[in-house]
Amino acid sequence: MHPAEPDPTKTEPLRIVLAEDSVLLREGLIGLLARFGHQVVAAVGDAEALHAAVAAHAPDIVITDVRMPPGQTDEGLRAAVALREERPGLPVLVLSQYVQRSYAADMLDSGDGSGVGYLLKDRIGQVDDFVAAVDAVAAGGTVVDPEVVRQLLRRRRDPLERLTPREREVLALMAEGRSNAAICRALVVSEAAVGKHVGNILMKLDLPPAAETHRRVMAVLEFLRT
């Protein structure tokens, strides 16, 4: 998990809709988010109520569990994808208990891939990092759990074969939602070097110049899909 970006102007309090069927976790999360100045405007326990709550409150961000009633399968994830189809640009952070690439890829495929996150529930305990991830997703960033990223890195994938080990490291950090500044701190290299790596990655993945943020998302998507 990456450290919170140093943010001179503390972000506005977020209005959050929370979907989590375990009462214990739901109450814990409400308290945790309140402590950081955010407001949970609705906390629901199933996918149907989630749809209703989003329609009623128009929140800044939705935080949802993957597995939810009534089917106890991936209802929460499907609800999140559906919500983003209805409301493009609605930031959604999915909390999961599974290191599952296909779930993360579903999230990133929804909308234009910005303003989404897929985090393991384990991360909630790192409260600073967790709240930073919530802020990042609400601000339109992309956050993928490091555990998922780590697992993906072990595999050999064709489009990524051309990347150097350092470029892969940079791509993995991009997938975790870090900015160039955060990447250069993590890898202890200059920001110019990170910029060069990012440029090489985008070139090698055949992503021609467009709006900068979207190319980054596309690179992360490529990383997850292949």
Next chain:
Amino acid sequence: MLRPGFACSALPWRAAGYLLVSGVTGALLCAGLLVAVVVFGALAVVLVGLPLLAALGLVGVAYAPWERGLLRLLDGARVANPHQVPARPGLPAWLRLRYREQATWRELGFTVLAAFLLWPVDLIVVGGALVVPAYLLGALPLLLADGEQVNVLKVWVVHSPAVAGALGVAGLAAAALCAYPLTAVAAGRAALARLLLSPTGQEVRIGELVSSRARLVDAFEAERRRIERDLHDGAQQRLVALSMALGLARLDAPAGSALATQLAAAQREAGAALAELRELINGIHPQVLTDRGLPDACADAADRSPVPVEVRLDLPGRFAPAVESAGYFAVCEALANIARHSGAESARIEGRYADGLLTIDVWDDGGGGADPAGGTGLTGLADRVSVVDGALTLNSPPGGPTLLRVEIPCTPLSPTPPRPNRCA
């Protein structure tokens, strides 16, 4: 049969219907068989007829269900099918099983009896029992219609209405009397049919074993899911809550204090416990298998493998949970073996479904020499696959490569197309 009122009950009529239908179909069967034997025999000269003659051995299998249905006409009781269900779909497996089964030959025997011996008896008995009383009963109306005479049973010319009336009364009595032999013959024929066409004790036991094994597999599968659900809903959520509480406590502890250090250590332990629990739950029953089926579950298993694995599964939809589970755990065990023993550089999972058979191949370019008897988990894997009637084959020459193939006969649950598989 000896209780009063028998002659007036429906039983004699059922017996008559049974004998009549079986007699007529027996005659048709006789004609059909004779024609088939002659035609196939003639064709045997040019060899085409030989397989056709061999196929005649299965005529009993085709005819027996009809006779079992007829038995229900007599007393309404269902007669069980003595045949086993083939372990695999497809004609060859079906033929092999049928020619091996004792029931097939019992059915052939009964069919030959029905075609060449029983049907004349059936027709004579039912004809005699119905025709004689019918003639006697019909004497008076026929006499009145004719006005002069009636020829009863072709041998007795009657002119007097009084005699004809008396014959009618005698006809009633004859009908009642004929009901007994009629029913007796029908019961005898039914007993013979039942003896030859219903399952023997051993066949009944095999049927029970097969279905109880299927129930056990399903129960086992359900139990895995229950354990997984309980761990997920209980311990896992509590550990997350614990880790969150510890995280919040750390915010309150003075930075760098002994308390902060201890809280951090406690949180690390909680995190490690969560990671272990996640692995454990995934080993019991991965959620992705329930949600998405084999292709995504195999792709995720491949993600966890330290050896790079290529996944290509082209399946028409979802399968029964027990089938998906057996296939998935076979793949996991194979991948674990590859990682531990093979020294492979790369591996490949390929899956396809055709003609009722799900086939999953796990291939690796390692050193080969895998031995099912070597206690590498392959024996357990074979057992696991065999409970869903599947088969496991291993081809692993020393020096490699190794191919492990799992074949499970099954049918897709629904014809719905699978989710787009981005993991291939």
